[in-house]
Amino acid sequence: MTTPEAFGHEPIEVGGDWPNRAVVCARCRWSYPQIGNRPAHRRYVPWPCTSAVVLGLALRTTAPAPAAG
Ligand SMILES: [Zn+2]
Numbered sequence: 001m002t003t004p005e006a007f008g009h010e011p012i013e014v015g016g017d018w019p020n021r022a023v024v025c026a027r028c029r030w031s032y033p034q035i036g037n038r039p040a041h042r043r044y045v046p047w048p049c050t051s052a053v054v055l056g057l058a059l060r061t062t063a064p065a066p067a068a069g
Pocket of ligand 1: 009010025026028049050
């Protein structure tokens, strides 16, 4: 399977063992700096992210094939 224009959007696993494990987008994640008493943390976006869907990288369901002809 080729992904000609992924722009860095690809599924990766994070968290280690279940239930902490999750498949997230390698690009759509942000790191927040420490603000006041809130420690720095990271936010992940579950795969497929919106960009992946738009780019056609994450076709989770098999779309019904259009009738030929
Ligand atoms: Zn993404």
